[in-house]
Amino acid sequence: MSTEIRVPTLGESVTEATVATWFKKPGDTVAVDEMLCELETDKVTVEVPSPVAGTLSDIVAAEGETVGVDALLGNISESGNAGPEETKPRAEETKKTDAEKAPNGGTSGGGETVKVMVPALGESVTEATVATWFKKEGDQVAADEMLCELETDKVSVEVPAPAAGVLGKILKKEGETVEAGGQLAELSAGASAAASPEAKAVETEGAKGEAYTGTAKSGTRTDVEDAPSAKKAMAEANVSRDQVTGSGRDGRIMKDDVAKALQGVSSAPAPASAPRAPVAADDAAREERVKMTRLRQTIARRLKDAQNTAAMLTTYNEVDMTEVMALRNTYKAEFEKKHGVRMGFMSFFTKACCHALKEVPEVNAEIDGTDVVYKNFVHMGIAAGTPQGLVVPVIRDADAMSFAEIEKAIAEKGARARDGKLSMAEMQGGTFTISNGGVYGSLMSSPILNPPQSGILGMHKIQDRPMVIDGEIKIRPMMYLALSYDHRIVDGKGAVTFLVRVKEALEDPRRLLMDL
Incomplete structure (x- = not known):
């Protein structure tokens, strides 16, 4: 029989805690009331004892995770032999529990x-x-x-x-x-x-x-209880509640929020907190107010965080798509027949970026405190627009994949994104991102970084333009490329070199085969 380990009552107005330490690991034997783990709230530390004797079978909430009251922490397989008189009741209890x-x-x-x-x-x-x-x-x-x-x-x-x-x-x-x-x-x-x-x-x-x-409970929350430590800090600093942006659940104000307010740093995105301009009564009657989805709120917060955190710059170049389009037109039917997937442009760009990242590894790195973490692999994020908003599924180890494998992965994850079936694991761990605004007709734009990544490539519309080729004006299919990068670890030289290598690989795809 398995017994659940759940978060106990944390105290008045406390709704969540962080799993600080597990004293046991799966497979360990535990006694009744033996301490299993320790939870931390904004007020106290709570120890979670074992409700039964047995073996810790699994841990559901790992160290560092945030859990709510009564959330599942893990499971214990009970030990011991039930006596003859207990056999039937325990079996019935197990049946009911299941x-x-x-x-x-x-x-x-x-x-x-x-x-x-x-x-x-x-x-x-x-x-x-x-x-x-x-x-x-x-x-x-x-x-x-x-x-x-x-x-x-x-x-x-x-x-x-x-x-x-x-x-x-x-x-x-x-x-x-x-x-x-x-x-x-x-x-x-x-x-x-x-x-x-x-x-x-x-x-x-x-x-x-x-x-x-x-x-009756929907709409603006007026019954949210702020953290006692936050109330005390606001009283001592003579700060009113409307001057502080709460980061806790349902807008609850925490002690750190008060400290940020005193430092003049808002914890909410400025556009979201800016007051609306006055609206005429006849216009207000024709407006429709819809609450932002969680996905849209997260997109807004992450994009603003990227602007606030990174020293973000964008460098541009243009690429002649003649050779890629010719190669694609020559082999697309045979490619699809053999591999069961259409040959698009994304596999070329993915390959070109993987090639360039080897030469300019800082674009594939990230900052962790005062350290720079270089990735000796490429987990390529492919931005995809969905009815719910922009998501970025990740193709893991794209640098080790063939054109066909990349196209299959992009097609599969794109379909899952549109259907809302992507899991969290499929959107985590990316080291670099490609965003294709060209599918919507964008001629030029500056993509925003996807933190903690240090680079993102923006693709755009392919447009015929007159170009001077060997002293002659010719019409060529051209595309503007944009690389946004974190200037804290990527210098201008590295950013330009990366974009030039991508351009060279696309204008002469044979360079990819020869690793040039």
């Missing part, structure tokens, strides 16, 4: 209540917003049928039904924030919607009541 958890499918009997839980959201992601419920209370659902969709600051997560039955009470409405491991709803496994009309009516009444309560 029915309540039912993580990924299967029914445990007609009418039994199964909890619909928030699935794993990915590394370092502790909460999400309920975006859409596809089912309503009382609806019949099949096992693995999609119940709702959650939205994090990086990806969308679909929640399937853990069993077939009837969706009972929805605990988290659309727009509410949920924590990893939290409960979303209850499901009556094996039940029939038509078989219990009275229960369905009762559940519908409950849903109406809860919908009203949820509406």
Whole structure:
């Protein structure tokens, strides 16, 4: 039997903590009440004891991760032999517990209540917003049928039904924030919607009541409790609450936020916090106010952080696409027939960038404190526009891949990005990024860095222009290239050299084969 280790109550107004230290590792034997790990909040340090004796089977929340109250930390496999009298009750208890958890499918009997839980959201992601419920209370659902969709600051997560039955009470409405491991709803496994009309009516009444309560709580939060240490700091510095931007959950002000306000540094992006200009009454009636999605908020924050943190400059060049287009036209049919994927321009640019990064490694590096970390590999980020916003899936070890492997990876990740199916792991660890604004008709632009990377290449529209070739004016398909780079570690010479090497490789693709 497995027992869950969960975050205990952290104290009044404290909703989250950081996992500071694990005293045990998976496979270790633990005794009842033996200390397993230590959590840190903004007020106190909390020790988490073992609820049972057994073996620590797995750790869900690693050191450094932020967890909410009652979030899952790990699991313990209980030890010991149950006596004859305990055998039956414990078996029944196990059956009931499994029915309540039912993580990924299967029914445990007609009418039994199964909890619909928030699935794993990915590394370092502790909460999400309920975006859409596809089912309503009382609806019949099949096992693995999609119940709702959650939205994090990086990806969308679909929640399937853990069993077939009837969706009972929805605990988290659309727009509410949920924590990893939290409960979303209850499901009556094996039940029939038509078989219990009275229960369905009762559940519908409950849903109406809860919908009203949820509406009352939506909108601007006025009941957020700031950290006591922050309140004290604001009182001592004679700073009002509206002068401080809270970085805690639901806008809660922390002690560090007060310190930043006193230093004149805002922790929120300036455009987002700037007051609106007065709007005429007749214009206001025709406006529509829509809350930014978590993904859009994250994009806005990261782009502004890149501008505030890096010494960002952009250098430009142009490339004659004649040779690449000729090579592509010659072999594209044969390429697609053999490899099952179309030959695009992105594989050429990816190869050219990998080639140039070997010569100018600082463009493929990142700053860590006072150190420069050089990457002896290329994990290429390919920016992709989606209906939800810009995402950057990463092609790992692109420098070791063939043209066909790169094209297949780009096609697969592009499709997953458009469908909102990318996982966090697929968007982490990039060392350099390519952004193709040309697909939207952009002639020239300055891309913004994707932190902590030190370089990003911007591709643009291919346009026929008159060029002087060997003393003659000829029409050539030209593209402007832009390299934005972090001037803290990349000098102008290195940036220009990188862009020239990319240009040379594209104008004479044979250089890639000969490593020139």
